[in-house]
Amino acid sequence: MKSEKRPRKTRDEKARAQYTNYLVKEPMELMEFLAAKMPDASRTKLKALLSKRVVLVDNVITTQFNFPLQTGMKVQISKNKGKKDFTNRLLKIVYEDSYIIVIDKMQGLLSVSTEHQKERTAYMILNEYVQRSGRQYQVYIVHRLDRDTSGLMMFAKTEKAQRVLRDNWHEIVTDRRYVAVVEGDVEKDRDTVVSWLTDKTLYVSSSEYDDGGSKSVTHYKTIKRANGYSLLELDLETGRKNQIRVHMQTLGHPIVGDGRYAGENYTNPIGRLALHAFKLCFHHPVTGDLMEFETPYPGEFKKLFLKR
Numbered sequence: 355m356k357s358e359k360r361p362r363k364t365r366d367e368k369a370r371a372q373y374t375n376y377l378v379k380e381p382m383e384l385m386e387f388l389a390a391k392m393p394d395a396s397r398t399k400l401k402a403l404l405s406k407r408v409v410l411v412d413n414v415i416t417t418q419f420n421f422p423l424q425t426g427m428k429v430q431i432s433k434n435k436g437k438k439d440f441t442n443r444l445l446k447i448v449y450e451d452s453y454i455i456v457i458d459k460m461q462g463l464l465s466v467s468t469e470h471q472k473e474r475t476a477y478m479i480l481n482e483y484v485q486r487s488g489r490q491y492q493v494y495i496v497h498r499l500d501r502d503t504s505g506l507m508m509f510a511k512t513e514k515a516q517r518v519l520r521d522n523w524h525e526i527v528t529d530r531r532y533v534a535v536v537e538g539d540v541e542k543d544r545d546t547v548v549s550w551l552t553d554k555t556l557y558v559s560s561s562e563y564d565d566g567g568s569k570s571v572t573h574y575k576t577i578k579r580a581n582g583y584s585l586l587e588l589d590l591e592t593g594r595k596n597q598i599r600v601h602m603q604t605l606g607h608p609i610v611g612d613g614r615y616a617g618e619n620y621t622n623p624i625g626r627l628a629l630h631a632f633k634l635c636f637h638h639p640v641t642g643d644l645m646e647f648e649t650p651y652p653g654e655f656k657k658l659f660l661k662r
Contacts (some may be wrong), residue, residue: 388429445457455509504609506632527634535586535609540584549562574655596614612629
């Protein structure tokens, strides 16, 4: 008797099968919860799971052992924890499933190549990574970060996921925030910069009135002022090329290390542009789950505010 073939798993089923899922039934700290679900594992082993970034709470990678869980939350543990980790000094993978990859890009790395720049890019590095699973696999561009900006960005792993993300970007992305160090003491604790931006290829020009450019809106909040610098948190209502850099220059407080927009007297005390995409929240293009990712402010930024 011929055995029936098992139906092939869909990509969605494969994505969900990558994790062991647990439902939180009563409030407790994450370490206590893991110990209860994995009684044979030592505390050292449980801490190792957290440090390897394979534990998620409500789809967010969580490394804090005393993270407070609430009733109804979902804890996921990756089944791929035994596999060799992806390592690259230019980017880190902070989340991956069958449809998307979220990365933390280092400053100095291009997101994708251009006609004039054919060097190694985040797109190339990730393509090589996914193609190890088979030539038919590849990544697809969803959005970009400037070469000199570090932080969180996302790529799709299917054309359908790319299309959903691109066509519905403003509805799918619920929160996208940056942190920047700018020159001088910013006068207001919070405000909004609005202008019309035009891409001139080598730089982006800004106009206070509609001159045919793209209307661009940046909300900012001043976190700290010290040593002649201000630390700002920035929330983009629109996502134009060089938008934050141009808007900070328009404000009269260019970003530290910005040789393009800060003028001749710009300073570069930390050897990089002081701009980092630290938060990215969006609805998954296939499952609809809310995904929330956050990275710490870069250590170099904090050094500028230490007492002298």
